[in-house]
Amino acid sequence: MEKKSISRVEIGLHWTIAIGIIGLISLGIFMSNTRSFSLYDIHKSIGLLVFAIVVVRVLVRLQKGWPENISEGPAWEHGVARVVHWILILGTIIMPLSGMLDAVMSGQGLSIFGLDLIADNPGNNGRPQAIDESMAEMAEEAHQLTGYVLIGAIVLHVAGALKHHLVDGDNTLIRMLGRS
Numbered sequence: 056m057e058k059k060s061i062s063r064v065e066i067g068l069h070w071t072i073a074i075g076i077i078g079l080i081s082l083g084i085f086m087s088n089t090r091s092f093s094l095y096d097i098h099k100s101i102g103l104l105v106f107a108i109v110v111v112r113v114l115v116r117l118q119k120g121w122p123e124n125i126s127e128g129p130a131w132e133h134g135v136a137r138v139v140h141w142i143l144i145l146g147t148i149i150m151p152l153s154g155m156l157d158a159v160m161s162g163q164g165l166s167i168f169g170l171d172l173i174a175d176n177p178g179n180n181g182r183p184q185a186i187d188e189s190m191a192e193m194a195e196e197a198h199q200l201t202g203y204v205l206i207g208a209i210v211l212h213v214a215g216a217l218k219h220h221l222v223d224g225d226n227t228l229i230r231m232l233g234r235s
């Protein structure tokens with residue numbers, strides 16, 4: 056099922072998640088590369104909040120279907136755009152789930168800005184101890200790999216949006232900005 060108009064709720068969800076995901080990818084890569092452990096809790100807390108918004112977005116998509124294409128253009132282009140939308144949606148689900156699995160399996164627990172959702176797993180020395188180290192490693196690799204797939208998909212997605220606007224001169228980007 057496809058429809059021509061995009062509601063304010065869908066537009067709000069799109070831009071909130073877009074900013075959240077781009078911010079979390081940047082923060083995630085920065086904190087991992089610089090080993091800034093003090094940023095991990097902030098990354099995880101924002102990631103959990105973004106996950107809650109992603110769940111709402113997926114429910115809205117399931118209920119309303121994809122927005123209808125308003126542009127002309129070859130079928131293959133629409134096909135690529137649809138595949139990229141699927142990668143983006145699935146990526147926004149896999150990222151927080153793999154991040155949570157990594158955190159819980161490595162014994163860190165889950166909390167949002169200090170509010171405990173799942174307590175950490177204290178070892179003998181009082182420091183968090185892994186619950187399942189190999190699962191934590193697998194989840195960490197999935198988190199990293201999906202992050203890079205998402206970056207590729209976002210680059211294609213933004214290039215597509217700019218092409219619609221600058222080359223084709225259609226309303227695809229304007230509609231997502233809520234101006235049509």
Ligand code: HEM
Binds near residue numbers: 082083100151155202
């Ligand atoms: C919601 C979207 C999220 C995005 C887009 C995201 C993105 C990223 C990225 C790109 C990295 C750097 C990976 C690397 O280069 O090693 C990272 C690291 C990490 N993320 Fe996330 N993240 C998200 C949510 C979460 C959540 C919900 C948690 C946990 C509750 C989490 C926990 C972590 C941890 C622990 C690391 C460090 C892994 C390491 O030890 O290197 N992330 N994240």
Ligand code: HEM
Binds near residue numbers: 072136141143
């Ligand atoms: C900041 C740069 C971004 C721009 C300029 C942009 C632009 C757009 C535009 C114009 C559409 C409508 C396409 C159509 O009508 O067929 C769209 C849809 C979509 N975008 Fe983005 N977007 C951006 C970032 C993101 C990010 C970071 C994500 C996810 C990680 C994302 C996920 C989606 C999805 C899943 C759709 C399909 C419709 C929906 O579910 O809301 N976008 N975007």
